[in-house]
Amino acid sequence: MEIKFEYVRKRSEFGRPCSFSDHPAEVTVDIPPDPSLADDFIPQDPVDFAVQEGPVMAVHEVNTERVQVSIQGVNHVEGGWPKHIDPKNSELTTRYREEVEREEVYTRSVQHLGSLMEHYIRQNNAINIYEEYFEEEEEEDEEEEHPSAKTINVLRDPNPTKRMATHLSWHPDANRAVAVAYCSLDFQDSRKDMSFDSYIWDLEKPYTPELTLKPSSPVVTLEYNSKDWHHVLGGCYNGQIVYWDTRKGGLPVEMTPVELSHRDPVYGACWLPSRTGTECFSGSTDGQVLWWDIRKMSQPSEKLILDITREDQLKKALGAISLDFAPTMPTKFLVGTEQGTIISCNRDAKTPPEKIANIFSGHIGAVYSVTRNPFFPKVFLSVGDWTARIWTEELMDSSSIMETKYHTPYLLDACWSPVKPAVFFTAKSDGTLDIWDFLFHQKDPSLSLKVSNDPLMSLCSQDNGRIIGCGTRLGTVSLLEISPALCTLRKNEKTLTSTMFEREARREKVLQDKHRERLLREQERARARPEEQEDPQEVFKQAQADFFSNIKAERRRR
Numbered sequence: 001m002e003i004k005f006e007y008v009r010k011r012s013e014f015g016r017p018c019s020f021s022d023h024p025a026e027v028t029v030d031i032p033p034d035p036s037l038a039d040d041f042i043p044q045d046p047v048d049f050a051v052q053e054g055p056v057m058a059v060h061e062v063n064t065e066r067v068q069v070s071i072q073g074v075n076h077v078e079g080g081w082p083k084h085i086d087p088k089n090s091e092l093t094t095r096y097r098e099e100v101e102r103e104e105v106y107t108r109s110v111q112h113l114g115s116l117m118e119h120y121i122r123q124n125n126a127i128n129i130y131e132e133y134f135e136e137e138e139e140e141d142e143e144e145e146h147p148s149a150k151t152i153n154v155l156r157d158p159n160p161t162k163r164m165a166t167h168l169s170w171h172p173d174a175n176r177a178v179a180v181a182y183c184s185l186d187f188q189d190s191r192k193d194m195s196f197d198s199y200i201w202d203l204e205k206p207y208t209p210e211l212t213l214k215p216s217s218p219v220v221t222l223e224y225n226s227k228d229w230h231h232v233l234g235g236c237y238n239g240q241i242v243y244w245d246t247r248k249g250g251l252p253v254e255m256t257p258v259e260l261s262h263r264d265p266v267y268g269a270c271w272l273p274s275r276t277g278t279e280c281f282s283g284s285t286d287g288q289v290l291w292w293d294i295r296k297m298s299q300p301s302e303k304l305i306l307d308i309t310r311e312d313q314l315k316k317a318l319g320a321i322s323l324d325f326a327p328t329m330p331t332k333f334l335v336g337t338e339q340g341t342i343i344s345c346n347r348d349a350k351t352p353p354e355k356i357a358n359i360f361s362g363h364i365g366a367v368y369s370v371t372r373n374p375f376f377p378k379v380f381l382s383v384g385d386w387t388a389r390i391w392t393e394e395l396m397d398s399s400s401i402m403e404t405k406y407h408t409p410y411l412l413d414a415c416w417s418p419v420k421p422a423v424f425f426t427a428k429s430d431g432t433l434d435i436w437d438f439l440f441h442q443k444d445p446s447l448s449l450k451v452s453n454d455p456l457m458s459l460c461s462q463d464n465g466r467i468i469g470c471g472t473r474l475g476t477v478s479l480l481e482i483s484p485a486l487c488t489l490r491k492n493e494k495t496l497t498s499t500m501f502e503r504e505a506r507r508e509k510v511l512q513d514k515h516r517e518r519l520l521r522e523q524e525r526a527r528a529r530p531e532e533q534e535d536p537q538e539v540f541k542q543a544q545a546d547f548f549s550n551i552k553a554e555r556r557r558r
Contacts, residue, residue: 066207147435147447148483152467153206157182157475159195165471167221168460172229175462177202177210182475183218183237185265198222198234200246203479212250215242220265226327227277231294235266241282243294256297262286268323273330281325283335287317289345306335306343310353318343324380326372332357334380336367342382344393360391362399369414369459375421375494379501383414388426390438392505395512401504404436405443413458419465419487421497427456433470435486439497446486451478 078087085092100106155178157163163182171177179200184191198219199209213219217238225231232244234252239262242255262284272279272291279301281291291302306317322336335343340363349355363384373379378393382400386407389400409430417423422439423446431452434445451470458471465487468480 069205069207071205146483147486149433149435149447149449149468149480149486151451151478152481153203153479155180155201155206155477155479158199158209159197159475161191161194162474163194163218164457164473165475165477166219166457168458168469168471168477169222169224169232170460170462170469172224172226175464175467176204178460178469178477179213179222179224179232180471180477181219181222181234183220183265185220197250200232201477211246213244213252214250215252216240216255220267221269223269223271223280225271225277227271227273231277233269233271233280233294235269235282235284237265239263239266239284239286241266241269241280241290241292241297243280243297254294254297256292257299260299262288262290264319267321268335270323270325270333272325273327281333283320283323285319285321285338287314287319289320289323289335291347302347304345304347304352304355306337306356307353308341308343308356308359310356312352321366322368322370324371326374326377328377329372334370334372336370336382336384338366340364340367340384342367342370342380342391358393358396360400362389362391363387365410368412371415373416373421374418376498376501381414381416381424383411383426386410388414388424388436390501390504392501394505395508399508399512401501401508402438402442404445410455412456415459415461417465417487418461418463419489421494422500423465423486425459425461425468427459427470429455431456431472433459433468433480435482437486439493439500447482449480451480452476 081087081093081096085096087093157165159182163184165180166183166185167181169179171179177200179198181198182195183198184194196215196218198213198215200211200213202210213222213232213234215234215236217236217240219234219242220237221235223233225233230246232246234242234244236242236255238258240256240258241261242252244250245253262282264284264286266282266284268283270281271277272281276293276295278294279291280294281289281302283289287306289304289306290300293301305312305314306320307313308318309316318337318339318341320335321338324334324336326332331348332344332346335345337343340361342360342363343356344358344360345355346357347355349357360382363382365385367382367384369381369383371381373381380391380393382389382391386409388404388411390402391400395401404426407428409428409432411426411428413427415425417425420437423435423437426434426436426445428434431450431454433449433451433456435447435449437446440446452472454472454474454476456470457473458469460469461467462469466481468482470478470480472478
């Protein structure tokens with residue numbers, strides 16, 4: 001190490017204040033320029049420099065307290081009249097208008113403003129500033145976009161004792177609000193301080209409910225009336241049917257008497273498109289479908305027992321756990337039962353046994369949801385056990401024409417997209433929302449989204465198909481906005497979907513005919529050869545061995 005400078009000071013001078021003085025500059029290192037290196041430099045023109053005025057910040061997240069929003073209104077009254085003119089008196093206002101219109105100032109003002117308005121109207125009509133010149137390119141960009149979804153809002157049950165969000169219903173007026181039914185469906189759930197209330201939420205004020213519905217028993221299902229937006233229909237856990245008028249508050253306007261209502265929880269309640277807009281019907285696990293008129297709820301106007309043996313006996317009836325009604329088919333409705341059977345009913349039939357038109361069997365467990373396709377009403381979707389199935393009413397007493405794969409968790413609800421005929425949504429017990437587009441993928445969903453750690457109990461889509469509401473077991477309702485690719489109707493999509501359903505229906509019909517032929521041949525062979533008695537013990541041992549081998553194979557696979 002080479003020492004350049006050495007400073008020497010006496011010990012007595014340590015700590016003394018420094019006294020500075022001017023001194024001429026001294027050059028310690030001098031590098032002369034080399035002109036030969038100038039050829040190696042590349043001039044850059046122009047030279048860009050990025051300057052950030054604000055300081056560079058790192059990303060930070062903080063969980064703040066919820067903002068308490070207060071609702072305030074403004075009372076607007078008609079103004080601008082002189083003090084001596086009463087705006088409510090039509091004679092005075094008419095006379096005053098006539099006096100003003102006779103004045104020359106009024107005529108000149110109108111002529112001046114009229115010429116200006118005419119100029120701007122002509123200017124607007126000269127060119128369409130909103131014209132889209134590259135629609136085809138935009139469509140191509142949308143096709144390349146990957147399916148996605150994001151959570152835009154979360155509505156939480158305000159009660160400390162949490163209950164299930166069992167049903168959702170959007171407000172018919174531009175979906176500005178959503179009615180949520182809260183109820184615990186666990187057997188003999190007798191927790192203390194459990195509230196019976198359900199709520200209507202305004203999406204612009206998601207922190208507090210817009211209206212609290214106070215029934216006498218927890219509400220399992222809620223439905224808005226599409227004709228009269230202020231009427232909300234509810235089916236209770238004790239079997240009663242209630243309805244509210246939201247203009248009159250949260251207390252029910254009227255409810256059905258207990259002795260003439262359902263004997264089990266009401267899992268489905270729908271409004272009927274009548275002239276008065278006051279008729280509805282309900283289904284329950286007691287095996288009955290009852291029709292009501294909210295103007296007279298003292299007794300049901302009509303009754304149907306869901307006895308598929310067509311003997312009209314309540315003890316043989318199947319319990320209704322889901323209900324679907326489409327306004328496009330005003331006399332028909334679908335019922336999903338606890339036993340895995342779907343019943344297609346026709347209200348216009350003369351006798352009760354004839355009202356049970358068709359029976360569709362295919363699910364192992366309860367049919368938690370059944371819903372018609374909004375574009376093809378004869379095609380409907382059902383969810384039960386571990387799979388979702390698509391059926392058509394053109395094939396009577398047959399199996400489904402299409403189905404999803406078997407999932408490990410249960411499927412608890414489903415609904416069609418209102419804007420795309422081949423897209424539907426399924427909710428699973430592991431908190432996952434699956435979005436299927438059968439026109440493109442039939443083995444796997446187009447998008448699978450983990451919404452919650454709790455089971456998803458209910459689903460409902462807005463009319464535009466852009467926002468999906470998902471209710472969980474703990475009463476949380478998540479509102480998801482899906483990407484435009486999953487809620488925009490493409491060219492010829494309806495025709496392609498119709499062709500797909502018809503093709504699958506023909507395929508199913510061919511398979512059904514072949515199955516019948518094989519059964520007939522087996523019966524003929526059984527008649528031709530002498531009867532052979534099988535040993536029941538051997539049959540049982542073989543079935544037992546097959547069962548345990550399947551269990552071991554499934555364990556190895558997992």
